[in-house]
Structures are given as C-alpha cells and as structure tokens.
Amino acid sequence: MKFTFMCKQQATVPGRSKLKVAIIGGGPAGLSGAGFLVCQGYDVYVYEKNPLAGGLMLFAIPSERIPPENVLEGIEELRDKYNVNFITKTKIYGNSKPREDEGDHLVEKIVSLKDIVDNHDAVLITTGTWQSRRLNCPGEKGPGVLTALGFLYELRIYEKGFTKHKPKLGDRVIVIGGGLSAVDAAFESLKAGAKEVILAYRRTIKEAPAGAHEIRKLINKGVKWMELISPKEIIRENGRVKAVVFQRMRLGEPDETGRRRPIPIPGSEVVLEADTVIEAIGEIPTPPFEDGYLGLKLDKKNRIVVDEQYHTTHPKIFAAGDVVSGPSMIGPAIRSGLLAAKSVHLYLNAKKLV
Amino acid sequence: MAVNTDQVIYLRYIDLDRCMGCGTCEAVCEFIHDGKPLIKIYETTIGVKVPLSCMHCSKAPCIEVCPTGAMKRDKSGAVYVDNMKCIGCMACLYACPFGIPELNTSARVSMKCDLCKDLREKGLDPACYVMCPANAIVYGEAGKVVESIRYRKAERLVKARLEGMVTLP
Numbered sequence: 001m002k003f004t005f006m007c008k009q010q011a012t013v014p015g016r017s018k019l020k021v022a023i024i025g026g027g028p029a030g031l032s033g034a035g036f037l038v039c040q041g042y043d044v045y046v047y048e049k050n051p052l053a054g055g056l057m058l059f060a061i062p063s064e065r066i067p068p069e070n071v072l073e074g075i076e077e078l079r080d081k082y083n084v085n086f087i088t089k090t091k092i093y094g095n096s097k098p099r100e101d102e103g104d105h106l107v108e109k110i111v112s113l114k115d116i117v118d119n120h121d122a123v124l125i126t127t128g129t130w131q132s133r134r135l136n137c138p139g140e141k142g143p144g145v146l147t148a149l150g151f152l153y154e155l156r157i158y159e160k161g162f163t164k165h166k167p168k169l170g171d172r173v174i175v176i177g178g179g180l181s182a183v184d185a186a187f188e189s190l191k192a193g194a195k196e197v198i199l200a201y202r203r204t205i206k207e208a209p210a211g212a213h214e215i216r217k218l219i220n221k222g223v224k225w226m227e228l229i230s231p232k233e234i235i236r237e238n239g240r241v242k243a244v245v246f247q248r249m250r251l252g253e254p255d256e257t258g259r260r261r262p263i264p265i266p267g268s269e270v271v272l273e274a275d276t277v278i279e280a281i282g283e284i285p286t287p288p289f290e291d292g293y294l295g296l297k298l299d300k301k302n303r304i305v306v307d308e309q310y311h312t313t314h315p316k317i318f319a320a321g322d323v324v325s326g327p328s329m330i331g332p333a334i335r336s337g338l339l340a341a342k343s344v345h346l347y348l349n350a351k352k353l354v
Numbered sequence: 355m356a357v358n359t360d361q362v363i364y365l366r367y368i369d370l371d372r373c374m375g376c377g378t379c380e381a382v383c384e385f386i387h388d389g390k391p392l393i394k395i396y397e398t399t400i401g402v403k404v405p406l407s408c409m410h411c412s413k414a415p416c417i418e419v420c421p422t423g424a425m426k427r428d429k430s431g432a433v434y435v436d437n438m439k440c441i442g443c444m445a446c447l448y449a450c451p452f453g454i455p456e457l458n459t460s461a462r463v464s465m466k467c468d469l470c471k472d473l474r475e476k477g478l479d480p481a482c483y484v485m486c487p488a489n490a491i492v493y494g495e496a497g498k499v500v501e502s503i504r505y506r507k508a509e510r511l512v513k514a515r516l517e518g519m520v521t522l523p
Contacts, residue, residue: 002484005382008477028378028487057487065374066487211375211401330487331377331395338385 001074003035010082011041019348022047022120024092024113024288027055028330029321029337030126031074036341038082042348045120046084049091049107051162055128057330059103060152062184063159092116092127094289094296101130101286103153106162113288117316121351122344125304125312125319126337129283129327135176139234140279144170144241148181148280155188170275171195174244176231177280178208179327183215185278186223197223198272202230202249202262229270230262234277241277246270285323301326310340311347318344363412363431365496366469366483367503368405371510372490375403379482379491383467386481390458392467393482405491407482408433408454408467416446416455416466424464431496434468437461469493 019042023030026048038044050059054071078084089106091098094113117123132147134140146167154167173189175182178201189197204227205212219225229246236242248268251260284302291298295313297305303326304319306312312319320340321333377395384391393407410433417425417433424439425446435455440463446455447464458465470480478484483493492499 001487002479005478005481005484006386006473032382067489070487070489208401211397211403213401329376331379331381334378334485335381335384338381 001031001071003031003074003078004039004082006036007039010038013041016041017043019043019122020045020120021344021348022116022123024116024123024125025055025127025321025323026050026053026075026086027126027128027321027333028057029128029333029340030055030124031078032334032337033124033126033320033341033344034078034084035082036338037344038078038084040345042345044084046078046086047090047092047111047116048086048088049104051088051106052160053086053088058160059156060149060181060184062152062188064187065184092288094293099286099290102132102147102149103130105153105157114294117294117314121316122348123317124337124340124344125288125317125323126321126333126340127286127288127323128333129322130286131284132279133282133284135231135279135281137231137233139236139241142236142239142241144236144275145234145277145279148175148177148185148278149283151185151278152181152188155192167192169194170241172198172274173276173278174198174200174272174274175278175280176200176244177282178203178210178215179280179282180210180214180329181283182278182280183210183218185280186218187221189276189278190218190221190223194276198226198274199223200226200229200231200244200246200272202228203251203259204228207251207259226270226272228262230264231277232269235271241274243271243273244277246272283322283327285326287319287323306340309343309346310336311343318347361429361431363496364469364494365431365499366407366410366480367492367499368407369490369492369503369506370402370404371506372488373403373405374488374490375405376487378485378487379405379407382481382485386470386473390465392465405482406452406454408469409452410467410469415449415451419445419449421445428468428471430469430474432469432471432474433466434471435464435466437463440464 021042021044023046026046034044053075057071089108091107091110132149157163158166173194175186186199228249232247233245248265249262252263255261287304306319310318310320318340320336379393380391383393395403397403414433422439424436442462455464455466483491
C-alpha cells in the first residue's frame, strides 16, 4: 500500500518541516493521514501500541484477505523514504491509569495524551475500536470464552513471532455473530483444526453484515451456519465450557438500521455443545482519553465527537477512522483519515498566517 | 482513433476473487477527485461487492460515438475526456456497456476514470491500484498484467483441485 500515493517525495515548503504532527494509532486511517501530511512536508510522528503499525490490517484480518507484505511495504516506505517517525509499543492515554483494551499485550510504554499535545503542533487521533462488545450472559466469565478480536489478535502476534503462546481452541467452536469479525474467526477456527465450527446469528443470512456470499463461502468450507438463534447462557462443567443455550428468534419490523429486528420466541430453546465460544458481536471505539479530558467529548457509543472537518472540541486535536465512526471498513477509515489530515494541514496553514 | 502498435499499452484489471469490497479504491479516488469517486463499489443482491470503473476498452465505443471528439485515448491507452471539447451529451454513456461515464453537473461535461492522468504525469501510478490492501487491482503493461493474472488463476486451479482431495500434501 502506497500511503503517499499523491507525491513522489516529501514537499519542501519553508518552515513546514519544523511543524510536528502526532498521529495516535497506525491503522488505515492514521497511515493514510501520515501519507498525506508527509507529502505536504510536515514532520510526522506515528504513535502505535503494537510493535508494528498497520492496525487491524496486520493484527486481526487473516492474511488470506490482506497479504501482510502489502501493508508492511507501505509502512517501510513511509519510514525509510518519507521520514515518518514511528514510535511503537507505546500507548497514549489521557489519564494516569490507562483503560485496558484488547491488543495491549505488547505495550511497553505509556505516554500521556497531554504530553503529546504539548509537544506537537497538531494531533490526529485514529485509535480505532480495540474493545469487543460482550454478551453479558451467565457463564460468560472464565476460560473457553473468547472475543473474535482477542482471538484474531493472538493468532496474528503468534504468527509474527511476537509471542510463543498460540491461542488454543477446543474441538467444537461456536462463533456468535454475523459480521466480518465472526466470519474471520470462524475461518481461522477451521484453519486451526477445530472439528466442528458453528456460526450462530440472531437474524438470517440476508441481514448478516458480512454478506450472504461470505457466509456461503464459509459453509462450503465446512462451517455450520445456524440463524435466528441468540445466546442466553453458557453452561460450564467443572469450570470448562460445555454448551451454549440459545433462544430461537423470529424477525419483526425493521429497526433504526433498516434491518428486521430479531424477536425472541418464548419457550423455544436450543442447546448446542461447545468447547470454545467466540463472541463476535461488534467492537467499541477506544479513544485515548475519558470523556471530558482536555475538554474532549465522547458520545454515548464512546465515539470521539468531531465537526465536519474532523476537528474535536480541542483546537489542536483532530480525530478520524473507526474511533469517530464506530466499526467500519478499511475504505471509510482511509477516507476520513485523509480528510482529517487535510483539515490538519488547513489548520496549520491558517495558524501560520496569524 | 487508431492506436499506434509500437506503444506500450497499460491495463488495469480488477481481480474479483481477491476483492473484499472494503472501499479503499473508492475512498482514495474520491479524495483526489474532490468528493467524486470514479471507481465505486456496488453491492449485488447476493451480497458480493463489486468495484466498477472504466475498463479503458481497446476498441472503446465511447470514443467511436463521441460527436465532438472529446473522448480520447492517451499514449498509455487510458480513455479520458477532453473537457474543452465535451458538450455533455452523454452519448458515451449510451454507448458504454458498463454504464461508466457520468455527467459532471457543475462543469456540464462527461466524467470518468482516466487512470489518474495527473498522477501518472508526475511519474506516479493510479491511486486505486497502489492503495488496494488486498492487491485486487493489477495495473501495468498489458502483457505483464495478463501474465500475473494467469499466475493467480493457476494457483486457484491447483487449490480448487487439491481441496477436493481427501488429504492435502
């Protein structure tokens, strides 16, 4: 991926190389923003909690979808040819005690957001969605219940040699969800050698966010698809996962997303045996601060509040990508990363004139 | 307009087996064209997402039908609109088998992908091609593009055959 697709080399504009821009989070939004800003001639610093930038492209999504070399080449080009500074294994957080997120395994250093803001001329926050939504059902806590993001992340860091610990699955895996994380988790479970993989979704294949085609491909590979069921309880025996109790659902009227709402059918239960349960019911934005810090605002879904120019309520701070939109796809993240970077550029240009 | 056979013709191929419909091509195209993407993702009824853009046909019907000679081909083979000559009649859209040319309502001219003419003139490559995370967009000299597609197809043929067997080697 050539994140500097718009320029052959860094522009030399007098004074501009002295302007420092911090980008917090090196996923698709952050890297695209870095590419734009470095093309404009700014001194760009990417802060990344993992040992490598790339975000979910390198630390979650299976290599069958995104060849890792393709992302790595782009990062190396930014670093070696365009002088982007990467500060890795470093988590930025606004308070003294940072919130625990998924994929924090390899963090070695924590830097306060205030220090970053004080030491740079502008800051672009692109920290994504590194927390999974949970079922909050009985029996969830304990071994054998994973999140799709947690499982995929641990697989990726194992593959890359950052850990010796390989995530373990039992013979029978139930993945809960209908999005791309669910599809990827089911695919990786099959690949890891699980004997039976069930993908359970509370609506039908038609409503599944991953698309019917992706699910049919999985069915062809041997995944068992079960629709219109929603988990009620995880049954354990001697602490180990034994089965999942599902409630049957039917579809009602369309909800605010336009999809027909699943409604429980009373008294209808299905019990499916399992050794491992993977929850893939969505991710939550993980901003590097708590609501109100430095005057920054979060909405009810934990997304950073920005205006149309991706400007937060703090004059020096901009935000883009999934931490602003909630979970999306790489394209929209790149779009907002680029637009936010353009806003950073306009802001720094205007400031210089004053 | 005849194409000189000595020229090196460039080709863009979109590998639908690799495409995951993430929309990166559309996003970067939209960004460099001020909000107007010239490659766009369309979701079909079975949930497959397909990026559509100009195929830069070798015998382009849009060039044939253009009454003012505004639809042209550049030296690399890319079909583009000469805004000074275009009258916005959209005869090109009628002729296009893929429904690609669209009306730019502010400039009142036909608008379509030119394989990032501006970037190519600076020695860069089309943005959708260089940014695709899945390597689903292949671009380059026509012969080389075809070769690399054949390697991909060969891999898939073998994989499909081996997956049908009981044990993988």
